[in-house]
Amino acid sequence: MITAGCDVGSLTAKAVILKDGAIVASEVIRAKTKPEDSAREVMDLALKKAGLEMGAVEYCVGTGYGRKHIPFVNDVESEIACHGRGAVWQVPSAKTVVDIGGQDCKAIRVDESGNVTRYVYNDKCASGTGRFLEIIAEALDIGLEELGDISEHSTKKLTLSNQCVVFAETEIISLVNEGAEIPDIIRALHNAVASRAASLAKSIVVESDVVMSGGVAKNAGMFRALSEALGVPLRQIGDPQINGALGAALLAADKLKSGPPPPLRQAQCNARREA
Amino acid sequence: MIVAGCDVGSLTSKAVIMRDGRILNSALIKSKAKPWESADEVMKSALEGAGVSMKEIVFCVGTGYGRDKMKFINEAVTEIACHGKGARWLLPTAMMVIDIGGQDCKAMRLDRDGRVVKFMTNDKCASGTGRFLEVMARVLGVSLEELGEMSARAQAPITLASACTVWAQADVIAHLNNRVPIEDIAAGVNNAMASRMAVLANSVGVERDVCMTGGVAKNDGVVSTLEKLLGVRIKRIRRYDPQMAGAIGAALFAHEKAGGGLR
Amino acid sequence: MMEDFREVARVLNNRFVQKWKDEGKKVVGYTCSYVPDEIFYAAGILPYRVRGFGAGAMTIGDTYFGPFICSLPKCMLQLAGQGDFDFLDGAIITPGCDSMRRLDECWRKMHDDTKEHMPGFFFHFGVPHKYTEYSVKWFVDETRRLIRAAESHFNVAIKNEKLLEAIKVHNVTRELMNRFDEIRTRKDPPVAGADSLAIVLAGTAMPRDDYNRLLGDLVEEIGKSAKKLNGRKRLMLLGSANDDVDLVKIIEGERALVVADNLCFGSRFYSDLVSEEGDPVEELAKRSLAHNDCPRMYGEYRERLKKIKEKVATAGVDGVILQNIRFCDLHGSENGLFERDLEKEGIPCMRLEREYGPIVESGRMRMRIDAFLERLG
Amino acid sequence: MRRETREYNFDWMLWSAFSSASRIKMGTEKEYRTVLKYIPYFRGIAEAMLGTGEAGQKFIDCCAAYLDNLVNARERGLKTAITTFCFSPAIMYALDIMPICLEVLTVMQTLSYKRGTVEFLDYCNEVGYTETSCSAQRGSLGAYLAGVGAEIDMIVTDTPGVCDTNANAFSFASAYLDKPFFQLDMPPQLDGERSDDYHIGDFKGLIAFLEQHSGRKLDLDRLREVMREIEKQDELVAEIEDLARLVPNPLPVPFNFMVHGSRFLFAGMKECTAALEAMLKLGRENAARGISGLTGGVEKLRGFWCYIDHYTQSMRLWQMLDRNGICYEGNILSRSWAMNAPHVKEFGKEDAAYSLDLTDLDSMIRSMALLNSRMPMVKSIRGPYDAPNMWLEDNLNLARMYRADFIVYNGTPGCRNTWGMVKLMARDTEKAGIPTFIMYADAFDDRVESWEATQERFEEFLKVRGLL
Numbered sequence A: 001m002i003t004a005g006c007d008v009g010s011l012t013a014k015a016v017i018l019k020d021g022a023i024v025a026s027e028v029i030r031a032k033t034k035p036e037d038s039a040r041e042v043m044d045l046a047l048k049k050a051g052l053e054m055g056a057v058e059y060c061v062g063t064g065y066g067r068k069h070i071p072f073v074n075d076v077e078s079e080i081a082c083h084g085r086g087a088v089w090q091v092p093s094a095k096t097v098v099d100i101g102g103q104d105c106k107a108i109r110v111d112e113s114g115n116v117t118r119y120v121y122n123d124k125c126a127s128g129t130g131r132f133l134e135i136i137a138e139a140l141d142i143g144l145e146e147l148g149d150i151s152e153h154s155t156k157k158l159t160l161s162n163q164c165v166v167f168a169e170t171e172i173i174s175l176v177n178e179g180a181e182i183p184d185i186i187r188a189l190h191n192a193v194a195s196r197a198a199s200l201a202k203s204i205v206v207e208s209d210v211v212m213s214g215g216v217a218k219n220a221g222m223f224r225a226l227s228e229a230l231g232v233p234l235r236q237i238g239d240p241q242i243n244g245a246l247g248a249a250l251l252a253a254d255k256l257k258s259g260p261p262p263p264l265r266q267a268q269c270n271a272r273r274e275a
Numbered sequence B: 001m002i003v004a005g006c007d008v009g010s011l012t013s014k015a016v017i018m019r020d021g022r023i024l025n026s027a028l029i030k031s032k033a034k035p036w037e038s039a040d041e042v043m044k045s046a047l048e049g050a051g052v053s054m055k056e057i058v059f060c061v062g063t064g065y066g067r068d069k070m071k072f073i074n075e076a077v078t079e080i081a082c083h084g085k086g087a088r089w090l091l092p093t094a095m096m097v098i099d100i101g102g103q104d105c106k107a108m109r110l111d112r113d114g115r116v117v118k119f120m121t122n123d124k125c126a127s128g129t130g131r132f133l134e135v136m137a138r139v140l141g142v143s144l145e146e147l148g149e150m151s152a153r154a155q156a157p158i159t160l161a162s163a164c165t166v167w168a169q170a171d172v173i174a175h176l177n178n179r180v181p182i183e184d185i186a187a188g189v190n191n192a193m194a195s196r197m198a199v200l201a202n203s204v205g206v207e208r209d210v211c212m213t214g215g216v217a218k219n220d221g222v223v224s225t226l227e228k229l230l231g232v233r234i235k236r237i238r239r240y241d242p243q244m245a246g247a248i249g250a251a252l253f254a255h256e257k258a259g260g261g262l263r
Numbered sequence C: 001m002m003e004d005f006r007e008v009a010r011v012l013n014n015r016f017v018q019k020w021k022d023e024g025k026k027v028v029g030y031t032c033s034y035v036p037d038e039i040f041y042a043a044g045i046l047p048y049r050v051r052g053f054g055a056g057a058m059t060i061g062d063t064y065f066g067p068f069i070c071s072l073p074k075c076m077l078q079l080a081g082q083g084d085f086d087f088l089d090g091a092i093i094t095p096g097c098d099s100m101r102r103l104d105e106c107w108r109k110m111h112d113d114t115k116e117h118m119p120g121f122f123f124h125f126g127v128p129h130k131y132t133e134y135s136v137k138w139f140v141d142e143t144r145r146l147i148r149a150a151e152s153h154f155n156v157a158i159k160n161e162k163l164l165e166a167i168k169v170h171n172v173t174r175e176l177m178n179r180f181d182e183i184r185t186r187k188d189p190p191v192a193g194a195d196s197l198a199i200v201l202a203g204t205a206m207p208r209d210d211y212n213r214l215l216g217d218l219v220e221e222i223g224k225s226a227k228k229l230n231g232r233k234r235l236m237l238l239g240s241a242n243d244d245v246d247l248v249k250i251i252e253g254e255r256a257l258v259v260a261d262n263l264c265f266g267s268r269f270y271s272d273l274v275s276e277e278g279d280p281v282e283e284l285a286k287r288s289l290a291h292n293d294c295p296r297m298y299g300e301y302r303e304r305l306k307k308i309k310e311k312v313a314t315a316g317v318d319g320v321i322l323q324n325i326r327f328c329d330l331h332g333s334e335n336g337l338f339e340r341d342l343e344k345e346g347i348p349c350m351r352l353e354r355e356y357g358p359i360v361e362s363g364r365m366r367m368r369i370d371a372f373l374e375r376l377g
Numbered sequence D: 001m002r003r004e005t006r007e008y009n010f011d012w013m014l015w016s017a018f019s020s021a022s023r024i025k026m027g028t029e030k031e032y033r034t035v036l037k038y039i040p041y042f043r044g045i046a047e048a049m050l051g052t053g054e055a056g057q058k059f060i061d062c063c064a065a066y067l068d069n070l071v072n073a074r075e076r077g078l079k080t081a082i083t084t085f086c087f088s089p090a091i092m093y094a095l096d097i098m099p100i101c102l103e104v105l106t107v108m109q110t111l112s113y114k115r116g117t118v119e120f121l122d123y124c125n126e127v128g129y130t131e132t133s134c135s136a137q138r139g140s141l142g143a144y145l146a147g148v149g150a151e152i153d154m155i156v157t158d159t160p161g162v163c164d165t166n167a168n169a170f171s172f173a174s175a176y177l178d179k180p181f182f183q184l185d186m187p188p189q190l191d192g193e194r195s196d197d198y199h200i201g202d203f204k205g206l207i208a209f210l211e212q213h214s215g216r217k218l219d220l221d222r223l224r225e226v227m228r229e230i231e232k233q234d235e236l237v238a239e240i241e242d243l244a245r246l247v248p249n250p251l252p253v254p255f256n257f258m259v260h261g262s263r264f265l266f267a268g269m270k271e272c273t274a275a276l277e278a279m280l281k282l283g284r285e286n287a288a289r290g291i292s293g294l295t296g297g298v299e300k301l302r303g304f305w306c307y308i309d310h311y312t313q314s315m316r317l318w319q320m321l322d323r324n325g326i327c328y329e330g331n332i333l334s335r336s337w338a339m340n341a342p343h344v345k346e347f348g349k350e351d352a353a354y355s356l357d358l359t360d361l362d363s364m365i366r367s368m369a370l371l372n373s374r375m376p377m378v379k380s381i382r383g384p385y386d387a388p389n390m391w392l393e394d395n396l397n398l399a400r401m402y403r404a405d406f407i408v409y410n411g412t413p414g415c416r417n418t419w420g421m422v423k424l425m426a427r428d429t430e431k432a433g434i435p436t437f438i439m440y441a442d443a444f445d446d447r448v449e450s451w452e453a454t455q456e457r458f459e460e461f462l463k464v465r466g467l468l
């Protein structure tokens, strides 16, 4: 049985191909302006890696921000359901999933079979998301991949006061001007984002084991900061960024077991807003 | 007598060189991480163009976000006062100034002598600033100039959930994906911006003539929506680039402080 | 003396509190200037005004409170949840405003989760929003309810004569503070607004007898001081609660002085004497409800405006800064009215909205204040 | 504010829309189209209301009658008072004072005009009122502050102690417009002698205030007449609420709004009784046929709103519910606490309810004071949310009684009171086994969260939680 999951996020697009309960290929690319283009490209790459044709995929589930525009899915699921499912597959004892992606941050509680029992999104504003990290990394001219390592070298505790992403940038620049050390700033940045995510998670009551998913989990500094803010150890998963796509592929397999696939969904293209 | 004004803003840095109250040259660069570097560079470029050396500058006033960090200035004045002064020079009948810069927007009322008598700023949240427009222009894949022009062609402007720049961006992407014409989105973006600004302007009390300064003054979409919302005509500035208003004001202050009379 | 005050303003569990606790005595926290300190003084318990000062992260505050809430109570909860208020033996929450009253539930629920950091005595103290015969009656009952609860929890007796004595001691503070005000508003005063705030803060966080003694000495000394802070613009500070000396320092900078205020950690702490005659509980209740300095007493804006105009005149204020914490509706909107009505009288005003919490980046605030000072000439 | 907005009188605009709508008889399609041409943006609400037949028609008649009096208040010798919702206006009608309930007018305006109340919302900020405050009042308050509505004689609020943000709007208005101000203050406990005494003392104070500023004396017979009408209305509301317990629920989605609109603005008016009678009639007919009040006729889910329902423009929320076969079991603000209300009996909450005693002036004043202290918001969110008779208990009881499958919180970011405790409340209702959804939209301002985003998150909730 071959199924696929395609997760078109705000920053990246991800695809996972699953064969008889094992991942045969996965791929991550930067998202393009049009979600359908991202979807096609990432799926093609993943299929190529797996040495398969699209026709071989028996069921495909789309998820993520751009899910309604993926041209080749049989069904769509929300990221919440996918991240929950994916996390439980990777860590069967998982009870709570904290997913920090490019544009939002969510905390999800799941039961043993990966069904979502409660969830919350980030409230108020965009602080507490991967976007926050991106903007600052860009301002400081540091690659996203380096953030984690750099924060390891922090020696002094700093705090950021601004909750607004855009203003935090100014604040950070003024910290640099005042001679603060970059590692300390990055660490403070991690703590700020982690603290927002942690209060979100705590509001639905955190139960161990806790899994961190989403692209931001690849940042070791964030991983540690979140664990500290939550006050519990986090469970590491293979590639946290593909967790959503993996969940989608798993859900596709579930659906396939319960009946024949529906025809491909028409992507919503010209749904001009209702007047 | 040669004087200079230097305005280091959050996004752009500007410098104006003035001789006896006339602008010799000006320069505009993108601001760097360190304000003193921006100041040095923009001054250098303005001086070069004017064919003047730093030594010839009798007095220099610094303003803007990085005003306290510049090395070569004689005095620092806030951008509120400088924009007021600069606006009066750009539009001698101005009694009110609306300045939208990169990270904040301000509304001020002037007295007959061009002094700021009342002002309000918005700097709690990035929505409602030039930065907001930049982010939106990037998402729409158009230039800032185009963003301004496009809204004139809009049929049915969208309403933007404008509470947050970052989320408004997500909203714009969603509309793009739904194939909403880009003009309608652009108009929605400009409307959101203008209506935030209108609240600020109305709360200091609108008085004619209104002069718009700062980079966003060059966005005609915002300016004309603002006209509609405020119910006044906003005179388009021809005398000089309105984005330079702060630096011009600073130079005028320098001129006065160095003993030059008012022109 | 001044050093003591400055220290108490910076440290939550300060030396004086520690010493008090070491002597085996109790401390009860409260959140609002509408709680009569006298009751606890009479019981031999130290009343301590809970603050939000020094909270860095907001992990706990944001877990329980919703997103659109004033950050002052959030910071208080954060500190409580971090154990910074573990020295408290009791806490009293009042419905000062909607954000503050929810500290009651949020604190209790945090305790449900952690089983920690909640004092044994926890009391919701209902303060009416108006001064009438029946509201005073109700509030007297409420105060008696508080007294009974404290008596039974702490196993003490709060007798009338003790209360009368407490009222006297607290009136001494009020009178000393009025004298201090007179010094502070002199032409070239010897003391800056930042220190004035530290003095008030200390009053809410140390034993009253020690405080009166130190304050008496201080007033004596600076009354004679030859130090002159001259050539500065004189400002008045109105609006939301502020317990951060640094904020006043930023506002004052090099060129301004805060010479008067109408703040919660400010003149509201010492304005209005309590009558030393009659039933002490009734007199305390009357003073609280008649105390209309805070916009929570609805419909009394005109009286507040009048008081402020008087202060502007007596203190020779050049300009008024109307600040409020984001989401503080009470002060946020009243500041709009003050601005309109004071400007009408030719008194320059500036509104300033801010976030409560550590002040890291002060550039923006500085810019606006500088522009305001430029306007003052 | 745009110039053209300033040129139209706010109340008059509403009056012209509603009175045109009230002229739309069930008559011909042509007639209907013609009238709609004059009120283009009114279409959404007109269709939704009129879709319920006679009930909707009568309700719109009632709105029109009210607005007619408001627009002509001066000519008819009526005084005007700005009031809060969760305040029973009957006492005002008895004194010939037109209540102007800001929240309800905000809703009317949001429902009927394309730009909703945006300009008025902003106008309040422009004159110095804080931008983070509750949009429910700001929406129409702006019009009165700008002087484009009826002239105001006095200001009465009953939310101090319950919702300070709201009370604050009224005290701002009184200072800004320089008009007499009265507050009914609510102590943190609802029942018990102490609280009752307070409520009654306060209410007497209110009567004295109203008499003073209207120059009229409270007339015993007028009051009794109005209260008789309320008695009838309470009876009708109780029966309508009882019908909502049936599965499927025979009531159409908009009924809930009509019930609470009635109680906050039209209590004591004869037209209101007629509307409620028509609503009950339709409900009973549907019940007899065993059909759901939803347009599709099939009820898939039942939802209870633990705070305000999401109005915004064109009634989109309600249309979405209707489309999805979700039966709207009302919200906490639409519930009456009259002694005969079904939930009062069901949960033995007689001490938290009121009954009307028309024997003499004293008993009538006492009844009115208690009625007022038991208006929904004023009743349920004044004290700690988990105290007896407060938000949590009421929500759980009502949600269970109406067999709700899920609970939704919606408010406005200006609502300190509920945002301060909603996370805790949601935790508790979840613990009790009822999925709970917190909406981040503003019920009165589209610019906080777009409808598209709100809708998407709502549907996601239904799906992820396995409800639909």
Ligand SMILES: Nc1ncnc2c1ncn2[C@@H]1O[C@H](COP(=O)(O)OP(=O)(O)O)[C@@H](O)[C@H]1O
Residues within 6 Å of the ligand: A008, A009, A010, A011, A012, A013, A064, A100, A101, A102, A103, A104, A129, A130, A131, A133, A134, A144, A145, A146, A147, A214, A215, A216, A217, A218, A219, A241
């Ligand atoms: N290699 C990496 N190292 C550290 N952080 C990363 C890396 N790649 C992505 N991120 C972080 O992950 C975020 C994107 O997460 P992702 O889950 O892909 O988002 P989305 O699904 O919304 O597109 C970025 O904003 C960035 O902060």
Ligand SMILES: Nc1ncnc2c1ncn2[C@@H]1O[C@H](COP(=O)(O)OP(=O)(O)O)[C@@H](O)[C@H]1O
Residues within 6 Å of the ligand: B008, B009, B010, B011, B012, B013, B100, B101, B102, B103, B104, B129, B130, B131, B133, B134, B144, B145, B148, B213, B214, B215, B216, B217, B218, B219, B243
């Ligand atoms: N040609 C242009 N057309 C439209 N908008 C412009 C143009 N140039 C600049 N802007 C706007 O001006 C803003 C920068 O304004 P500026 O006054 O230079 O900011 P600051 O002084 O804060 O650095 C940009 O964010 C952009 O939105």
Ligand code: SF4
Residues within 6 Å of the ligand: A124, A125, A126, A127, A163, A164, A165, A166, A167, B124, B125, B126, B127, B163, B164, B165, B166, B167
């Ligand atoms: S403060 Fe910044 S991040 Fe927050 S809502 Fe505003 S723009 Fe967005």
Ligand code: SF4
Residues within 6 Å of the ligand: C070, C071, C072, C073, C096, C097, C098, C099, C100, C240, C241, C325, C327, C328, C329, C330, C331
């Ligand atoms: S500052 Fe305002 S909102 Fe905050 S606790 Fe005080 S009165 Fe309440």
Ligand code: SF4
Residues within 6 Å of the ligand: D134, D135, D136, D163, D164, D165, D166, D411, D412, D414, D415, D416, D417, D418
């Ligand atoms: S929504 Fe909130 S702030 Fe508004 S009236 Fe209701 S309780 Fe008050």
